[in-house]
Amino acid sequence: MLSIQGVTIGFDGQVAVDNVSFDVGDGDIVVLLGPSGCGKSTLLRAIAGLQPLDSGRILRGGVDICGRAPHERGIGMMFQDHALFPHRDVGRNVEFGLRMKGMGAEQRHDRVLAMLQLVGLAGFERRTVGNLSGGEAQRVALARALAPEPDLLLLDEPLGSLDRELRDRLVAELPDVLHRVGISAIHVTHDHDEAFAMADEIVVMGEGRVLQKGQPMDVWRRPASETVARFLGHRNIIEAGGHRAVVLPDAATVVDPGDGRSIDYVVIATRFRGGSREVEVERVDTGQRLVFLLAGAPPIGDRVALVIDPDGISPIE
């Protein structure tokens, strides 16, 4: 579908995007993860044709599209700062791309209603854009980007300022909508829960470079470096035999204290996280601290015997 090959972009000598390559498969959702300022938006702008490349190529169906103007690319984009048209009401913002495609008025009207329904803004058609709240504006921008059903959609933090409930709903519904129509998407986010929930493929960026890419589960279980591991939210980074490794939070099981393979820990904190209980434990003999998702939720101060699955330990550089 889309192939990004060695794309490099600099601003006044500062490299913002550094030799980035990855592919987007047909109908896939690629999630681009990375800390603030690592070049995600810049890369999306380049793909949309809003930002010239210093070097590299962007291929679509094997054809280099770098020479094409944005409106000739058939790539949709939702902007991080929304960029709503201030002189058009909500409905006419959403309608814009449909008019550019030459769609008839009646069809347009239906599509606008459907899109607003999808983003939870039914009845907002005639509202002026200036008075929308941040989350509302964001949803209008999302509806506007989705409406024309481009083959490829670039979403720059599309759910950033939404409340948790709405976000969860859209995280669940958005992939369905995209897959149903067969839209491929590159989705930028900071939020790993969102990333893992939506991604067919994950690309982790840092300082303009691709740090790791792959299937979500692979990336999660086998982070390539400490930076990636930390960015994905891993907290169990340990030293073992001169090597560093990540211990996955689901690697531990509570066993009877008599079990020969078990190690003794003391529970020092517990926290609710996304519906399950996270337990922070301290190893009795070495004082090493780890965080696990444990069944049974032992109370603070208790001693627990844990067995750690070697498969749940993944070495990093």
Added chain:
Amino acid sequence: MTRAAKALVVVLPAAFIAIFFAWPVANVISTGLADRGWNALVDLFGSRRERGVIWFTIWQAAVSTLVTMVVALPAASLVAAMRERHRRLVRALVTVPFVLPTVVVGGAFAGLFQRFGLDSGRLRLDQTVWAILLAHLFFNYAVVVRTVGSYWAGLDSRLEEQARILGANRWRTFVEITLPRLRPAIAAAAAIVFLFSFTSFGVILILGGPRRATIETDIYRFAVTRGDLQTAASLAALQLVAVLALVGLSTALERRRPITTRHARRASNPIKRAWLWGNLAVTTLILGTPIAVLIERSLSVGDGYSLRNYGALAHRVRQLPAPAMVALQNSLVFAVVATAIAVLIGGLASLVVVHGRRAVGRVFDLGLTLPLGTSAVTIGFGILITLDNPPLDLRTSWWIIPIAHALVGVPFVVRTMVPVLRGIDESIREAAAVLGATPARVRREVDLPIGSRGLVVGAGFAFAVSIGEFGATSFLPRRPDTITAPVAMFRLLSTPGDRLRGQAMALAVVLMAVVAVAVAVIESVRGTSEGGM
């Protein structure tokens, strides 16, 4: 766009300005400097009378500016804090005086002094510098309220809120947070007020009397009354140099404006009652009294009131080549034509300023602002002595009047259009492109609808300016079919006798009504938070 069309966008406004502004004005300068070069200017300083005139011009402008800033700033703060609906109303009301023809302003104050017996005796204000300062305050009040008030309203008030949370009181917050951010708007407003006062013509001619001359009125006096084109041209050259420096300074200040208006959110901060009413009272007193008295004078006949002065507008008096009513009709026709020209030229020019190549845009920006600062008298005088040879013998042509008026109107169109076009966030154009709009389509769907509002506002100003234009017109032909209402009014006013005075007041009221309609259009179309005029 085809290449020919693109070229036309640049060439048309450039040619217009070159032929009708740059060439005549250059001609004035070269005439002024022809014999003795720059020494001609030095000579001006040699004459004691001219030294006095130059000094008076500068200090009356400086004092006018200071007084206007001090008196109008509180009102600007009020406008900034008001709810949008009220803000529009106040802004519309203060704008009427600004676009009033200068002769009407002069007339209004003459009427005011007459009404309250201030035109003679110990408390005489008429024919004094006080009269001039008051009229300039009346006239320029809107400049400050509009430019500073709108800019202020666009500032993100979260900064002030933050300062208050951090422990600063109201006054500290104003001084340390608000004032520094307002500085560009205050500087821009002050520069404009100074410029207008510096080149003020009608007000000084009517209220200052023969002894209170400024450079502007002296140009007129030497050129028209005395026929001394040489001295007139030297004075015009001197004035132009000063104005150029000022305009350069003010555009430089304007360019430094920070872009703070994008995510502006205003808190509904309740306005203190006393502040609100105090301010409204001052504003009403300053702006309302002359207008009220003008209306009263126009209705007063002998000891009673009647509409006789209005009826008299239909009849020709000896002093005028046609009845005042005809002059009014002429003015309306000229204004429509001048507005059309100004909108066409100014609209194209704004596109060049905003979207053209950097260097070209800059030249346009400056070149198109200059007519705003150049004295109307210099423009009229320049056209008179320049466009008098075939094929461009326009001196006696009907067209020269709407063209001269358009010249003064173009800067207003550009000044309102450019900020609007500049204010269009680039990401909005990008969003349109990504949604499939071709570059031409982006212009049509984004720039045009947003820009057209600015265009209507500019057109409103151009119309009002043309209706009231006096300085340039006073040089141009005066035939029954070309006499304008302000010129007619000036003639009526400067003839002694109460009967004609009443008629002049009636004509002024009619002009004021026409201008008020233009202002209503401006305000109803004008967007919510754009800065500028």
